[in-house]
Amino acid sequence: MSNQEQIEHVSEELSAYLNGELKASDSQRVREHLLQCPDCRQEFEVIRVGVRASQELPAYPAPEGLWEKLEEALDSSPSADQWWIPQRVGSWPLWAVAAAVMFLVLSSSLLLLTLSSGDGQMVFSMEGTPLLNGKPVSGSARLAVGQQLSTDPASRARIELDRVGEVIVYPSSRIRLLESRPAKQLLALDVGTIQAQISAPPRLFFVETPGALAVDLGCTYQLDVTERGDGLLQVDLGWVGLVRQEREVRVPEGASCRISRERGPGFPYLETASPRFLETLERLESESPSPASIRLLLDEARPQDGLSLWYLLRESPSETRSLLLQGLQQLAPAPDSVDRRELEEFDAEALLSWRDHLEKLVWDDAK
Amino acid sequence: MNEGELITACQAGDRSAFRMLFECYQDRVYSLAMNFCNDATQAQDITQEVFLKLFRTIGQFRQEASFTTWLHRIVVNACLNQQRSARRWVELEDAQPDLNATGGGQEQQLERRQIAEAIGRAVSELSPDLRASLLLRYTEGCSYAEIAEALNCSMGTVASRLNRAHKLLGQKLWNLRSLVK
Numbered sequence: 001m002s003n004q005e006q007i008e009h010v011s012e013e014l015s016a017y018l019n020g021e022l023k024a025s026d027s028q029r030v031r032e033h034l035l036q037c038p039d040c041r042q043e044f045e046v047i048r049v050g051v052r053a054s055q056e057l058p059a060y061p062a063p064e065g066l067w068e069k070l071e072e073a074l075d076s077s078p079s080a081d082q083w084w085i086p087q088r089v090g091s092w093p094l095w096a097v098a099a100a101v102m103f104l105v106l107s108s109s110l111l112l113l114t115l116s117s118g119d120g121q122m123v124f125s126m127e128g129t130p131l132l133n134g135k136p137v138s139g140s141a142r143l144a145v146g147q148q149l150s151t152d153p154a155s156r157a158r159i160e161l162d163r164v165g166e167v168i169v170y171p172s173s174r175i176r177l178l179e180s181r182p183a184k185q186l187l188a189l190d191v192g193t194i195q196a197q198i199s200a201p202p203r204l205f206f207v208e209t210p211g212a213l214a215v216d217l218g219c220t221y222q223l224d225v226t227e228r229g230d231g232l233l234q235v236d237l238g239w240v241g242l243v244r245q246e247r248e249v250r251v252p253e254g255a256s257c258r259i260s261r262e263r264g265p266g267f268p269y270l271e272t273a274s275p276r277f278l279e280t281l282e283r284l285e286s287e288s289p290s291p292a293s294i295r296l297l298l299d300e301a302r303p304q305d306g307l308s309l310w311y312l313l314r315e316s317p318s319e320t321r322s323l324l325l326q327g328l329q330q331l332a333p334a335p336d337s338v339d340r341r342e343l344e345e346f347d348a349e350a351l352l353s354w355r356d357h358l359e360k361l362v363w364d365d366a367k
Numbered sequence: 368m369n370e371g372e373l374i375t376a377c378q379a380g381d382r383s384a385f386r387m388l389f390e391c392y393q394d395r396v397y398s399l400a401m402n403f404c405n406d407a408t409q410a411q412d413i414t415q416e417v418f419l420k421l422f423r424t425i426g427q428f429r430q431e432a433s434f435t436t437w438l439h440r441i442v443v444n445a446c447l448n449q450q451r452s453a454r455r456w457v458e459l460e461d462a463q464p465d466l467n468a469t470g471g472g473q474e475q476q477l478e479r480r481q482i483a484e485a486i487g488r489a490v491s492e493l494s495p496d497l498r499a500s501l502l503l504r505y506t507e508g509c510s511y512a513e514i515a516e517a518l519n520c521s522m523g524t525v526a527s528r529l530n531r532a533h534k535l536l537g538q539k540l541w542n543l544r545s546l547v548k
Contacts, residue, residue: 011530012526012527012530013526013530014530014533015526015529015530015533016511016526016529016530018533019504019511019529021510021511021526043534045537045544046534046537046538046541047530047533047534047537048537049536049537049540049541049543049544050532050533050534050535050536050537050538050540051533051537053486053489053536053537053540053543054486054490054501054504054505054532054533054536055505056482056483056486057402057486057487057490057502057505057506058398058402058483058487059394059398059506060394060397060398060401060402060410061394061397061398062393062394062396062397062398062414063397063407063411066389066393066397066411066414066415067386067389067390067393069411069415070389070415070418070419073415073419074419074422181508246545
């Protein structure tokens with residue numbers, strides 16, 4: 001029996017995984033399988049496009065005049081049993097009819113409010129007095145789409161995201177709820193710190209910062225944004241994607257990534273790397289690498305730092321690219337399944353397979 | 368007045384209550400129908416048919432059941448009846464995506480409206496069973512259990528239909544993947 005046949009593939013579970021319908025243990029199994037199975041990963045990408053397209057299905061408001069047409073049909077329908085005609089209304093006093101009508105008008109407003117109150121999320125004050133659109137929150141309140149929640153140096157709040165997870169808003173922070181629907185929860189973090197603990201499937205929870213959009217890929221993480229608009233992401237569990245225009249950086253468990261207001265996400269890194277490695281890497285987020293800086297990084301790097309170098313490689317100019325490619329191949333070689341020639345030709349699929357392997361090294365380091 | 372009291376008023380023959388029920392649900396019914404058949408005239412016909420049916424049978428509704436599930440069942444049946452007479456869907460069997468396709472300049476210029484139209488067309492080409500599961504999930508936000516109840520099938524069937532529907536849509540819309548956020 002071949003290895004392929006022994007593996008229990010997860011292709012039949014991918015939609016349920018993306019829709020959050022799997023138990024936590026099954027979600028974990030699917031996630032881990034995807035890391036090592038290119039076939040299921042390819043299927044996952046196709047299904048994800050299908051899921052995203054489905055999430056874009058519009059809501060159509062009913063056109064005007066439907067009730068009038070319906071009433072016409074009701075009135076002309078001989079089989080309608082005329083059930084709606086109040087049988088004793090003729091004998092009711094006028095005040096009783098008027099009161100009933102008034103009751104129905106008032107209660108219809110209440111019902112419409114009740115049925116449409118799905119928007120927004122509950123906020124709970126944890127310490128001090130957070131402000132919701134400038135008004136103090138004592139206990140709990142509903143954060144509606146478009147509203148702002150802010151904390152001062154002495155207050156802290158928790159947002160419960162229905163079926164998604166929770167977000168702790170630390171002191172001196174300001175967030176806004178931009179979208180809230182089953183398929184997408186979008187917050188904006190203008191300044192301060194939040195910690196997100198997300199149990200929903202990937203790509204349902206998003207946080208907009210001035211430098212990049214943080215996309216939950218199934219994780220727990222902390223996100224800081226300074227007054228200037230720069231940020232720092234630290235991932236405790238799972239992965240987080242940082243997206244700016246066409247550029248996406250995937251930050252795995254145990255890694256951190258700076259976010260520049262002007263340039264977007266930097267390179268993911270492990271705090272445990274050597275100080276010289278970290279210092280050089282940070283410098284190269286804003287300037288082009290020289291052969292000397294590449295050699296310094298390669299000297300200082302451990303295999304688990306290979307992921308930082310992979311992102312640097314992706315953006316390296318041609319003068320330093322082959323030096324970095326060779327160094328990275330020695331430090332943390334791509335798996336045998338990846339064709340070396342394709343790597344040298346900078347083939348996108350081959351590079352992504354290599355990145356998956358490097359992420360596993362980071363993952364193992366975090367464990 | 369909560370939903371239960373409103374339904375009781377409808378069952379007692381209160382036309383104002385029925386109007387309120389219509390006001391509460393007309394957008395959801397129309398939206399489901401519109402996404403199902405991708406045709407405004409048919410969607411209006413389906414919406415009218417659904418509320419006529421509701422009006423005729425609300426006396427049989429038992430309040431221990433979920434009204435929304437009952438309504439979903441009526442809407443899906445009305446949509447399926449409409450499609451049975453039209454039979455215009457084409458299942459996208461074995462349409463393998465070109466995973467190397469880059470999207471191309473022309474697709475890059477597609478406006479959101481055109482993307483929405485492409486999605487609407489792709490959905491309308493799914494078989495009715497797949498479409499019903501997909502729309503209950505995404506336009507109504509139903510769980511797998513709620514879809515299973517509305518469609519009178521098992522949760523496993525719902526999972527399998529949704530997986531198939533997503534895959535077919537993903538294959539059909541693969542070239543638009545960078546535009547489908």
